[in-house]
Amino acid sequence: MNTKTDRTAPKRMSAPTVIGFGTAPLGNMYRNIPEQEALATVESAWQQGIRYFDAAPLYGAGLAELRLGEALQRHPRSEYVLTTKVGRLILDEVEDTSRRDLGEKGGLFEHGLSNKIAYDYTADGTMRAIEGSLKRLKTDHIDHVFIHDPAVDFHGDSWKDVFQVAMDGAAKALTRLREQGVIKGWGLGVNRVEPCEMALEQSDPDGFLLAGRYTLLDHAEALRKLMPASLERGVGIVVGGPYNSGVLAGGAHYEYQKATPEVLARVERLRRLAADHQVDIRAAALQFSLAHPAVIAAIPGASRPERIAENLALAKAPIPAAFWNALREQGLVSADAPLPL
Numbered sequence: 576m577n578t579k580t581d582r583t584a585p586k587r588m589s590a591p592t593v594i595g596f597g598t599a600p601l602g603n604m605y606r607n608i609p610e611q612e613a614l615a616t617v618e619s620a621w622q623q624g625i626r627y628f629d630a631a632p633l634y635g636a637g638l639a640e641l642r643l644g645e646a647l648q649r650h651p652r653s654e655y656v657l658t659t660k661v662g663r664l665i666l667d668e669v670e671d672t673s674r675r676d677l678g679e680k681g682g683l684f685e686h687g688l689s690n691k692i693a694y695d696y697t698a699d700g701t702m703r704a705i706e707g708s709l710k711r712l713k714t715d716h717i718d719h720v721f722i723h724d725p726a727v728d729f730h731g732d733s734w735k736d737v738f739q740v741a742m743d744g745a746a747k748a749l750t751r752l753r754e755q756g757v758i759k760g761w762g763l764g765v766n767r768v769e770p771c772e773m774a775l776e777q778s779d780p781d782g783f784l785l786a787g788r789y790t791l792l793d794h795a796e797a798l799r800k801l802m803p804a805s806l807e808r809g810v811g812i813v814v815g816g817p818y819n820s821g822v823l824a825g826g827a828h829y830e831y832q833k834a835t836p837e838v839l840a841r842v843e844r845l846r847r848l849a850a851d852h853q854v855d856i857r858a859a860a861l862q863f864s865l866a867h868p869a870v871i872a873a874i875p876g877a878s879r880p881e882r883i884a885e886n887l888a889l890a891k892a893p894i895p896a897a898f899w900n901a902l903r904e905q906g907l908v909s910a911d912a913p914l915p916l
Contacts, residue, residue: 595872600616612880637690664693669691696741742778783813790823868913
């Protein structure tokens with residue numbers, strides 16, 4: 576039985592393709608990616624029909640935006656949707672990338688550019704961030720803007736103070752830009768559920784980029800309140816990190832760090848069940864995330880051209896209903912999670 580509901584408001588944020596391109600790997604995430612390989616990966620995405628691209632200044636201290644802007648220059652701007660993020664400024668100062676403090680994302684972009692990255696969630700910082708992104712992306716407009724991580728990298732509950740600065744500064748500035756028609760919409764780009772729920776209470780976002788929190792491995796918290804509320808208000812959810820930093824795709828990372836034995840044990844249960852039904856766990860991960868009616872797109876990252884075709888094929892791979900039913904029967908997915916049956 577398909578558990579999707581028709582109780583949806585019209586989406587205030589949309590994506591032209593349900594599989595988008597997440598550009599974090601283009602910022603030399605985990606490895607030093609050759610320039611031509613990075614550009615070829617973007618071109619491969621374009622040639623295979625992907626028309627939604629997501630970036631952020633954080634990714635390689637501007638490197639991902641520079642590469643994406645260069646790769647998309649040959650294509651009409653009207654034919655694709657572009658999102659990026661605010662909350663961090665890329666400065667002209669340089670720093671030792673091996674000692675850069677990115678909180679829980681520490682070490683991710685050690686091979687990125689050496690420009691210093693500074694937090695700034697104020698209205699002024701938001702405008703400066705957008706100006707910098709426009710230059711790096713070589714474009715005259717950005718479709719949707721996400722406030723990036725106003726709830727991580729801070730100790731204890733101090734993130735709530737930072738979050739409030741973002742709501743009083745960045746959110747209000749982006750709302751004005753939306754009202755002026757400069758951008759189509761705004762939201763949060765985060766890997767925590769609570770700030771999205773708080774943003775819905777305090778403001779009027781159009782969408783969320785939720786990384787790693789609506790996946791085959793981790794979705795219970797989002798299902799309780801955020802997904803139903805987003806559906807009700809027409810707030811579109813973009814699923815980032817559908818493979819949970821790679822652990823669902825054969826990698827060793829979860830939440831940007833080495834996966835714990837507990838996480839690996841849960842992944843192994845999923846993997847065994849998938850093998851029993853001759854299902855690629857990556858296909859199951861992608862299709863599970865896309866099955867919720869609040870979700871408008873998933874954006875698996877890629878740094879090699881061949882990965883694009885793989886992701887597109889995985890999103891369409893046939894998966895037997897028996898597999899999805901077994902997931903639910905064994906308690907490996909929440910009872911309320913919509914399944915692609």
